[in-house]
Amino acid sequence: MSHTVFRKMFRSRNCPTDRSVLTDIYLMEIISRQQRMASLAKKLRRENKVLGFVPTMGSLHEGHLSLIQKARQMCDVVIVSVFVNPAQFNENSDFESYPRDLTSDAEYLAPYDVDYIYAPEASEIYGEDFTTFVTVDDISEKLEGASRPGHFRGVATVVTILFNTIRPDFGYFGQKDAQQVAVVKRLVRDLKFDTEVIVMPIVREESGLALSSRNSLLNDEDRAAAAVIRKSLLTAERAVEKGEEDAGTIMQIVSEVLESESSARTDYIALVDPDNLDPLERIGDGPVLLAVAVRFGDVRLIDNIVLQEKQ
Numbered sequence: 001m002s003h004t005v006f007r008k009m010f011r012s013r014n015c016p017t018d019r020s021v022l023t024d025i026y027l028m029e030i031i032s033r034q035q036r037m038a039s040l041a042k043k044l045r046r047e048n049k050v051l052g053f054v055p056t057m058g059s060l061h062e063g064h065l066s067l068i069q070k071a072r073q074m075c076d077v078v079i080v081s082v083f084v085n086p087a088q089f090n091e092n093s094d095f096e097s098y099p100r101d102l103t104s105d106a107e108y109l110a111p112y113d114v115d116y117i118y119a120p121e122a123s124e125i126y127g128e129d130f131t132t133f134v135t136v137d138d139i140s141e142k143l144e145g146a147s148r149p150g151h152f153r154g155v156a157t158v159v160t161i162l163f164n165t166i167r168p169d170f171g172y173f174g175q176k177d178a179q180q181v182a183v184v185k186r187l188v189r190d191l192k193f194d195t196e197v198i199v200m201p202i203v204r205e206e207s208g209l210a211l212s213s214r215n216s217l218l219n220d221e222d223r224a225a226a227a228v229i230r231k232s233l234l235t236a237e238r239a240v241e242k243g244e245e246d247a248g249t250i251m252q253i254v255s256e257v258l259e260s261e262s263s264a265r266t267d268y269i270a271l272v273d274p275d276n277l278d279p280l281e282r283i284g285d286g287p288v289l290l291a292v293a294v295r296f297g298d299v300r301l302i303d304n305i306v307l308q309e310k311q
């Protein structure tokens, strides 16, 4: 959207420490200071407001929107953070090239009645002599953790800092990042955060491709071909519904469907316990997470499905 249209949608209001934008409908403040965010959240809690918090790294899409809409339904106040967290990137070049456009993110959020955007600079989160990191052992090293060492330490650390700043009643996360969900749930449980983690279903393109900021990096051919990921998961689900229980067989089914697409290069296929990500040999009575990572060119995509519990 052009700068001019943006100006039409927002009227600026001067504020000494933070930028605020006034839409025709409501006020959405963009907060950049950690202290301002913390004291405001404290004030809102004292007023008995229910706080909903949606952590993001920006580049907002409909996947984020489903979290925000759920927060809006459940809470008095909705806070969305937009912070590209350096601690969760393995490669500095990835961090540097990660898309950042706060103006367009704010514009995107404007119609959805978000109360506050918390968009701190890295120095607000990680002070000069910052040395304290939070590690959720074991779960963090599996699946995504194997190819992205330190990634979940970065996630757990920033979520801890953000939760400590805002102390939300509810924190919203997407099922697409199933391992992140497992890590955050464990973090909240172990460190006794007074925040309930709400997980929202994966939002998909019409082709079945799970929404992700990375999809924009796919060329048209790969984007069409990547629909095979969802197809492979649904084929596995149908096999389980027909009575297949063996993990090896189910993973083989997924592999064959993925191989039917010549541009897909499978990174992993895993059938695991959704809470601790331990591999499972059979479909049992509880929920089972079938997770995959697949490359198309240089772009690595993840997706998953929770297979039905046995009736």
Ligand code: PAF
Pocket (backbone or CB within 6 Å): 055, 056, 057, 083, 085, 088, 155, 158, 159, 177, 180
């Ligand atoms: O899922 C994300 O966008 C990030 O990992 C999160 C939770 C905002 C932490 O930086």
